[in-house]
Amino acid sequence: MRKRMLSLMMAGAMVLSMAACGSQKAGSGAGTEPAKEAAADASESAKEETSKPAAAAAAASDDKIYKIGVLQLVQHAALDAANEGFIAALDDAGIKYEVDQQNASGEQANCQTIAEKLVNDGNDLILAIATTAAQAVAGVTTDIPIILTAVTDPAESGLVAENSVPGGNVTGTSDLTPVKEQMELLKQLIPDVQTVGILYCSAESNSQIQAQMAKDALDEMGIGYIEKTVSESNYIQATVESMIGKVDVIYTPTDNMIAAGMATVGMIAEENKIPVICGESGMVQAGGLATYGVDYYELGYMAGEQAAAILVNGKNPADMPIEYLPADKCELTVNKEFAAAVGVDISSLK
Numbered sequence: 001m002r003k004r005m006l007s008l009m010m011a012g013a014m015v016l017s018m019a020a021c022g023s024q025k026a027g028s029g030a031g032t033e034p035a036k037e038a039a040a041d042a043s044e045s046a047k048e049e050t051s052k053p054a055a056a057a058a059a060a061s062d063d064k065i066y067k068i069g070v071l072q073l074v075q076h077a078a079l080d081a082a083n084e085g086f087i088a089a090l091d092d093a094g095i096k097y098e099v100d101q102q103n104a105s106g107e108q109a110n111c112q113t114i115a116e117k118l119v120n121d122g123n124d125l126i127l128a129i130a131t132t133a134a135q136a137v138a139g140v141t142t143d144i145p146i147i148l149t150a151v152t153d154p155a156e157s158g159l160v161a162e163n164s165v166p167g168g169n170v171t172g173t174s175d176l177t178p179v180k181e182q183m184e185l186l187k188q189l190i191p192d193v194q195t196v197g198i199l200y201c202s203a204e205s206n207s208q209i210q211a212q213m214a215k216d217a218l219d220e221m222g223i224g225y226i227e228k229t230v231s232e233s234n235y236i237q238a239t240v241e242s243m244i245g246k247v248d249v250i251y252t253p254t255d256n257m258i259a260a261g262m263a264t265v266g267m268i269a270e271e272n273k274i275p276v277i278c279g280e281s282g283m284v285q286a287g288g289l290a291t292y293g294v295d296y297y298e299l300g301y302m303a304g305e306q307a308a309a310i311l312v313n314g315k316n317p318a319d320m321p322i323e324y325l326p327a328d329k330c331e332l333t334v335n336k337e338f339a340a341a342v343g344v345d346i347s348s349l350k
Helices: 002-020 033-048 054-060 077-092 108-120 131-138 179-189 205-221 233-241 256-260 262-271 281-287 296-311 336-342
Strands: 065-072 096-103 125-129 146-151 170-174 195-201 224-230 249-252 276-278 290-293 331-334
Touching (some): 077 096, 096 108, 108 131, 125 131, 179 276, 195 205, 233 256, 233 262, 256 262, 256 281, 276 281
Parallel strands (some): 195 249, 249 276
């Protein structure tokens, strides 16, 4: 009997030890006891400090751990920054969460498979980064709130009824770039330009919209252009090489396939002294000349604030307009080394 009691005591000690060593969930905002105490303190101080956001105070007092799925189309600087901004906004709101980060590696079939997984896993909210990812998720659920980001025109892409009143379970932030201003930047840097090569992926509606905006702007400016599209990443090199001797400048919008292959574009362009005006800063840094574009971290942060409003404050995506980055958040980015390599004078830029 004494041996049996000793065995039971040892078993109980093991159970307690295992409970104490339970792992904290990846991405969980405040899963430990000290964090709970800190959150409680923050909630109390929020009553006294009117400068703290109401949403953050509400989230800090909410013990629920939210399940959030993330589907990112492909890994490159802009989409990575949007992802980081989204997570930062959740952390700043004091939300406790578990995040399932998934990347489709640029494959549409992968998007579909991952979207179905995230829905079947019963996530409370799903973040879709880029148009193809958003279309995949929206196609498999009308119940789970979906926040999209890095999508140029959600309505044109069939993701919402109207950008001002989405009307369903999808809302988010648009990365509509100042294309006209980008064309003006192109003209400023290459004043004698005659022909622009517009390079983008034919499968991305995001890019088709921007390409048309670029053509409209170039028409107004009296500058000629040719379109060159790719359907797969392994066609990028041959397509860029086909423009040698035919264009004075290459313009590529915020195209995910081209962004992922920007090192190849930049290498060929630099060797042949062809300036490249890009849709966003990450592309410039990877092998372009310049851009005037959106800050994707800020874009993702705005999307994270929308997610917090839905999860904590019960906002309905149907009533939340698609948001756009304010003009003062757009940024001029110049690659000085590339400029020197292709012989472009950037001294006129502020």
